[in-house]
Structure formats: structure tokens, C-alpha cells
Amino acid sequence: MLERLPPEIVALLVTRRFRDGDVVNLGIGMPLYCALNPPQDVEVIYHSEQGLLGFGPILDPVPDGHRLQTAGGHFVAPRPGMSFMSHDASFALVRGGFIDYTVLGALEVDAEGNLANFMRPGRLSGSVGGAPDLAQCARNTYVMMTHTSRDGAPKVVQRCTLPLTAARCVDRIYTDVAVMQVLDGKMMVEEYAPGWTLDDIQHITGAQLVASPVMREISLQ
């Protein structure tokens, strides 16, 4: 049985891309792990949908009476340089291209970079939040999710079947078995979990995989 990476490790693969001054929005679901262990050696500016920019780490425990929260509901510390604004100003930043990285959970992602993450199969109702704007307009849209669903079905697919949140928007997918770049309709494996081969990953993937010219085993070095 091949081992899958724990989400804490996947999060490190994502966050090591952040550079000083990058503006980052972390979605709910698995991207939370990026927030739980933010990179310590770079000065990242975290954005939250309701008009919060540059907040500090998640607080645990939460001091009595503390109100500062992210859109995901986590209580966070204030941080020098932080600023507040309205929802329209917050999404003017998003649509205007001022978010360097958004990391979103997903139900399905496909080889065209389409993202489906707001409506579960068989439901009438959805939770779309700010994902359409973030996915479409961030400079880098990353998906972070398990490679397969709880019942083992592929979440990386050739063509999404669930309603799309945003079209042709995903740049990279970080799963518990691989890092894939979505480029020109190809799903290119850049990194794979230790012990896994391209064939192993292809076996649990709904999209045709291609090895990136720089494909290598995941390493935290």
C-alpha cells in the first residue's frame, strides 16, 4: 500500500512558494493547513474576503472577547500593517489581480483547469463564497485537496461533471500524492509522493497525466 502525504506536508509544498510581500487568500477545507503552519521566514500578507488584509496567525486558545476572524471563521491575531475595508473594496482587490496566490479546496478539477467546488452531487443548494472571483482573478490559483474522494473516486478528472465555480483558472493542484501543473489542456505531474510512480498516480486519476520535464520526487529540502 503506497503511503499518502499528510495535509501538513502538502501545505508545506504550497507555502514554500510564497515570497515576501505576496498576498495570499486561503480557502476553507484542506487549505486551512497552510494557515495553521504559515511560513516563518517570509512576510506574507493574508487576505480574507470580508475586508481583512494582513492579519496574523490563528489563535488557539481564543482570548475572551476576541472578535477578529477570517472568512473561514478562525480567530486570528492582529498584526502591524493590517488594514480593514468593505466587501466591495476587498473584492476590487481580488478582481483587480492583487491576490498573488489563492489556495482553494475542490470537489473536481480537470485538465482544462476548470474548478468545481461549490455544489455537491444531488444537491440544489451551494456554497460558492468568494471562490469564483478568487479562482478567476488571482495571479496563481492553486487547488489543495485529497487526490480521490472518500469513496475512492478520482477528483482530478478529464472534464468536470459538477457545476463549475470558475473555468480555466487552476494553475497547480496539490494533492496527497502529487503536484500537478495545469498547462495548455495538459495535466503535468511536477512532483510525486515518495514511492509513487506516474503509473500509480494515473491509476487513481481521471485525467490523462503527462510527466513534466522537471518531474521529481517530493522533497522538503
Added chain:
Amino acid sequence: MLERLPPEIVALLVTRRFRDGDVVNLGIGMPLYCALNPPQDVEVIYHSEQGLLGFGPILDPVPDGHRLQTAGGHFVAPRPGMSFMSHDASFALVRGGFIDYTVLGALEVDAEGNLANFMRPGRLSGSVGGAPDLAQCARNTYVMMTHTSRDGAPKVVQRCTLPLTAARCVDRIYTDVAVMQVLDGKMMVEEYAPGWTLDDIQHITGAQLVASPVMREISLQ
């Protein structure tokens, strides 16, 4: 020789329309007289284009180092309740219909309520400022001007010949001889300067005048 009203008196006719809480933008030119002698018994909120709302009276003399100015360049006093904003937010208020009265100067106004005030005859260049937005979007667009130009030509005309600032926007015209309501393509005289008849006014007007059912002599009572 019939006497014309001094601008100070015309200004009083305009400002007596203001009620508590009204938001008022006063243009450059003759509307300045409204600012020089603001109504004392109502709480009017004055708007200035560059993001200034609720300022106080014009200062004369101007204290050394004082910076607070209107878009017309007059130094004004701060006033409790005053607020500052950006130019886009300021004109969101204008376009959004939050200005109750704008009082603008004009080169020509016509019976359709068209306003021409940004380009003098024979010029290539203009001064349009915020007038297109103010004239089009204020709840009440008033023009305050001399009834005729310096060379005696009518400024109240059947159809403007100068480039329009805004179309079908003027509600009332306050001149040194009459107050006219522009309604359904008619130029209706509501008030006239003491001693003047409708015929006298018609004689120096380029538009066909109609007596308002409530036409009366101007009185400051």
C-alpha cells in the same frame, strides 16, 4: 430701464429652497454667491467634488497654513460631522443620486433643460469638471446665471448651440430677472424681478416663455 437683481438676492432665492439634511453642491461662477451667504436656519450638508462632505463656511481671511478647500478653490472651515473620501467615492454619491441640489453656472440653457457650460464659442478646449455628473444625477439641478451674456445675447434659448454638458437635466433657472421652471419642454416663469412683465423678460430671452399658474413677483418674504 428695468432693474436687474444683484447676485446676492438671486442667491437667497436659491438657498431658501434648502431644507435640513439637504446635500448641496455649488458650482463655480455665480453659484458662489450661495456659498458666501449660506442659510443660517437650516442644517445643509455641502459637497465638494474632490471628496469633501459637510464643510463649513468660507474663510476670509484664511488662517496661515489652512489647507481645507472646495473644488472651486475657496478655503473653508471644518465643521463637526464633516467627512473626507476619494474622488471615486465622491462621484459615487453624485451618480447615486445623493446630491439634493446642484447649483451650476451656465453659458446656455434651453427649453428642453439642456445645459451648456463647458466650452466657450470658438474654443477647442473646455472646463467640464464634475458638471456632467452633477447636472445629470442631482435630484434638483438648478442653473444660476445672468439672464443675458455680457454683450446682451440671450442665455436662455430655445435650443442650445454650444456643446452640451448634460442633456434634459435642468429643473430651474435662476437669473437676475426671473426664476423659470423647465418642465416638459416648456420654459415656465415662476417668479419675475420687481417691475418686470412677462413681455419684458420674453424680449431678452431666446426661448418661448410661458407663465406658470403660480407666477408671482419675486419677494424675499
Added chain:
Amino acid sequence: MQRRGEHPVINKVVPSFDEAVSDVNDGASIHVGGFIGPADWPAYLISALGRKGAKDLTVACCNMSGIGPIAREQLAGEEALRGFTGMAGTGMDHVTVALLIERGQVRKGITTFSAPMRGSTGSAFESMLEQGRIQLELVGQGTLAERIRAAKAGIPAFYTPVGVGTPLAAGRETRTFDGVECVLEQALHADFALIRAAAADRYGNLVWEHPSSFNATMAGAATITIAEVDRLVDVGDLGPAEIEVPGVLVDRVVVRPPVPMKSWREEH
């Protein structure tokens, strides 16, 4: 400082929440601020609208998922309803727009969240939707915020690249600008906006001490904007650069009592 001594002439302060919403009739369209924390919701205004009972409302609100206080009482007893002070630890135990949904007052919701959040106990909205008793217009947060901002800014419609090729933009016209396909979105105006702010003066000038979220965005995007505030201050106490929403966008101000809010059941 007031211009006429003891007699302020602009005074938008309304003495009670019930009076503030007394002219919200059946069929009205309403913007409701609030998103995450309890302290960002106009809880008293929502409760007053629940008491008033106006029906067939069209409500735009960022988050319409979760359960209302009635279902919550049934689930967890009255204790879960206490502590509406908007502080950490209260979780979802506060009055949100879900109250109006579970009381059957809402005909249509325009929102970014109608499904239950992961780990939450349910969504009144989704139950009503399955029963065919409510309509849903699901919108992304950026488009919702910009449509509401457009309504107050006198912009009838605008183009955005967001939503192209998804069901969220179904039925919208598209057009390409600089090689990017965009959809045409229309301004979203309402009859009433119910919002929450930290402080106000009698002019209706508003300030926040936390992100103002949809509360500031909705101010002025309705015919009547009603602000529920934690405290009233004198005119002049709020500095001109500090005021986030000028009073000209606000029609009514109601001040929250300093004591914790009672539960829906206690009060009715």
C-alpha cells in the same frame, strides 16, 4: 457642537428597532449585512423584522446558510441562545437572516452560501429549497458586492470576467474586452438595507472597528438604509478621515441596548 444650540435639526436616530422596520411591507427587497461573526449582524433589526412578520421578502445577504434560532432552540435548548454579544466562543449562537428564512418570510434569497457549512448542523435555506418554498439566486461574493456597490454608485450595469463558463453566469450576456470574456451584471438595489456598525452620530456617519464587510457596501444601496450601532456619539466625535460611510447614505440609526440580547423564545 450643533448649529442651533440644543435643537439638532438633522437627527436620524430612531428610538426603537420595531419603529425602524415598521414600514417594511410584504414583498419588499432587503439587503442584510453580516457574514461571519455575531457582532457583524444587525441582530436586533432582524429580530424586529421577524416580529413584524413581513412576508415574501427578497433578501440579499452574503451568508444565508446555517440554522435559525427557532431550530437551534429545539436542538440545544435555550442555553445555546444566550451570549449574543458577538464575542469569541458564541459560535453560531446569534440572530442571523436564518431567522427570517425559518419563519417563512423569505421568498427569494440572493446569496453566496445557501448550503450548510461543513460541520454545521444544517441550513434552514436548504430545507426550504427542497420543499419548494424558497427561491435561490447563488452569486459569488465579488459579483454580489460589486452589484450592490453599483446600485449605490449609480452604475446600472458592468462587465466582470468572473463567472464566465459557469452556471453562476447562466443567462448573462457575454462580451470580450482585451481578449478576456466577461459577463454583464446588473446593479442590485433594494427597498431597505439593514446593516450593523460600531458607532454613529445623529447625521448617520458610521465607523467600524473591524472589517466592515457587506455592512458598509450595502449602506446607500437601498431606498432606506437602517444602521444598528453599538453606540451613538456626538457629531464631531468621528474624525473626517475616520468616517467610513458618510451619513448621507444612511436614513435611520438605532442604538443597541447595552445588555445581552434575549433569545427569540424569551422575547416572544
Added chain:
Amino acid sequence: MQRRGEHPVINKVVPSFDEAVSDVNDGASIHVGGFIGPADWPAYLISALGRKGAKDLTVACCNMSGIGPIAREQLAGEEALRGFTGMAGTGMDHVTVALLIERGQVRKGITTFSAPMRGSTGSAFESMLEQGRIQLELVGQGTLAERIRAAKAGIPAFYTPVGVGTPLAAGRETRTFDGVECVLEQALHADFALIRAAAADRYGNLVWEHPSSFNATMAGAATITIAEVDRLVDVGDLGPAEIEVPGVLVDRVVVRPPVPMKSWREEH
């Protein structure tokens, strides 16, 4: 407070005005803040751009009327050029975009004022226009502000009722919404924005103590936004609700020297 002690890792402060505008090349499009008072203009940045001499610029600026310092010196001698401190009594004796116009660096102006103001001594713009040496796009202030705001907000185009039936909307598409005829206006982005603010921190967070006018509107509406500020403060000195423009919209910050600005002739 900094995350890594003595070593700030985000630092947008540039040591000189000349360095701040060093990559403004011929043919660049530039938004320039400033409108009425001397203290609202990025005077040092404009002077630096004058020294750099970049030509064929497309400049958007609220007010491009008036005369520049060169003509003013000829008219009134050097004394009229002193006192650039932005205080009352300095009148129009300050560096505005007119400097770039009279030096022939501007190919096209997008503005709300190109003609001389009543009572002023002239307009460099109008002289150039009569000589066929500059192009004019005259725009109302609301449409200019909204087009620039649209550029930073990712809105490629919007409809407005302003300008319909006037030469200001000549050539624009029109469309009727709710019975009101509107024109389609497009976002106005630039390569550089030169703006002025009261204070900044090293993140580029900006605050104003007076109406921020086009200075705040233009922040972020260009590929590179450069802010000229009266003073630099520590990160954390500006409160989160106080910051009007967040640093993510600002690329470079340059601090004005505390001494009065020299005249153009004195310096060159």
C-alpha cells in the same frame, strides 16, 4: 514591530524621486493625482519626471489647466515659485502636471479641465492644443474617477447615465436600463500612477488628512503606483481602520524632504 527583528522584508521605500520614476519611458501612460491645493499634487515626482524628460506621454489628470512653472517664472519672476508647502496663500504657485505639458512631454491629456480657469493667467494645455501639439480627451470628473476605479477593480467596462446626448459621450455605445439611456465607458488603466498622500509605512499603506481626491482613486489603477508622502511611519502606526489605501495597491513610496521645494529654475 517587525517579524524578523531588524530586517524588514517588505520595503517599498525608494530613496529618491529620480529613482522612483527612472523606468518611465517615452510613450508611457501616466495617472497623476492632484486637483486643487498645492499639497495634493505629487510635485516632486512630477519634477523628477520633468528632469527625466520622458516624451509622448498619455496623462490622465483631473486638472490640466493653468500654467506651468516655466511660464510662471517668465511672468512673475522667481519669487512666485517659492512657498511650495501647500498652504494657503500659495495660490497656484506649485508644480502641477502643467510642467510636463509646457515642456512638451505630453502627447495626450485625459482631463476634466484643459481650458484656463476664470481669472487665471492662461493654460499651457490650450496653447499646445491650438498649436496641434497635444491631443485632448475631455471627460467629466465622475466618469474619469469611475473609469480609473474600474481599472483597479478589474471591471473592464460599465454603463453610466452621464454624458448621454453630449459630445463627452461621442462615439460611445448607448443602452437603456430601466428607461434611462446610458453610455458604455471603459476602464482607464495606466503604466504608472503618481500620487500624493500624507503618510505611508514601508508596506505602502497610505493615509490622508484631507480629501484624498484622485490620489486614492488612482492607487492601484496602474502597473506601478508611486506615492509621494509627507512622512514615513513605522508599520503598525497606522490603525487598520484608518488606512485608506492598503499597501498592496502601492509599489513605491518616496518621502518628501522637510525643506521647501526649490523652484524649477533654481534646480535646473
